[in-house]
Amino acid sequence: MLCRLHLRVFVISAALLMIAxxxxxxxxxxxxxxxxxxxxxxxxxxxxxxxxxxSKPIENAAVIFHLDGDKGNMELKTNEDxxxxxxxxxxxxxxxxxxxxxxxxxxxxxxxxxxxxxxFDVRMKRPGEQYxxxxxxxxxxxxxxxxxxxSPDDKGAKESPKDKPAESANENSGQSTSGQPQPQ
Numbered sequence: 346m347l348c349r350l351h352l353r354v355f356v357i358s359a360a361l362l363m364i365a366x367x368x369x370x371x372x373x374x375x376x377x378x379x380x381x382x383x384x385x386x387x388x389x390x391x392x393x394x395x396x397x398x399x400s401k402p403i404e405n406a407a408v409i410f411h412l413d414g415d416k417g418n419m420e421l422k423t424n425e426d427x428x429x430x431x432x433x434x435x436x437x438x439x440x441x442x443x444x445x446x447x448x449x450x451x452x453x454x455x456x457x458x459x460x461x462x463x464x465f466d467v468r469m470k471r472p473g474e475q476y477x478x479x480x481x482x483x484x485x486x487x488x489x490x491x492x493x494x495x496s497p498d499d500k501g502a503k504e505s506p507k508d509k510p511a512e513s514a515n516e517n518s519g520q521s522t523s524g525q526p527q528p529q
Contacts (some may be wrong), residue, residue, distance in 0.1 A: 402427025406446035
């Protein structure tokens with residue numbers, strides 16, 4: 346009986362030893378899953394958005410970071426001080442900074458992320474007047490072409506094509522006055 350008891354203890358301890366060795370070998374770091382790859386070093390980027398006229402901060406402006414070659418973008422809003430901060434953009438990459446604020450021209454510029462800490466101050470401008478062909482504009486003089494001047498007796502003699510009303514196709518009767526082909 347005693348011999349049987351020793352045999353039983355021996356078998357149980359051998360089985361436990363075997364289970365423990367299998368469990369420890371499964372936990373070995375050389376055979377386990379994917380290898381850890383450290384993320385690239387990143388830069389801390391602070392952006393400050395102010396009005397161009399009086400340098401007051403613009404709250405709730407959308408600051409959008411586009412990484413070169415990346416399909417997505419990251420958008421942050423400015424706080425009451427007109428500032429926002431991001432710290433996940435990798436060093437050595439190129440980013441396009443875009444700022445959109447209600448009532449201001451959209452701002453955009455490309456920057457190289459080459460330092461661990463960068464700071465950008467953006468001055469937002471109000472939109473300018475739209476160009477209209479119906480208003481007189483001061484024309485920039487091209488130095489390669491002489492300016493065109495009209496003589497005093499030509500005043501009112503010729504109307505420019507933009508001042509004339511459009512003629513109907515029936516009045517033209519196939520004759521082209523502007524040198525351009527007419528539809529048939």
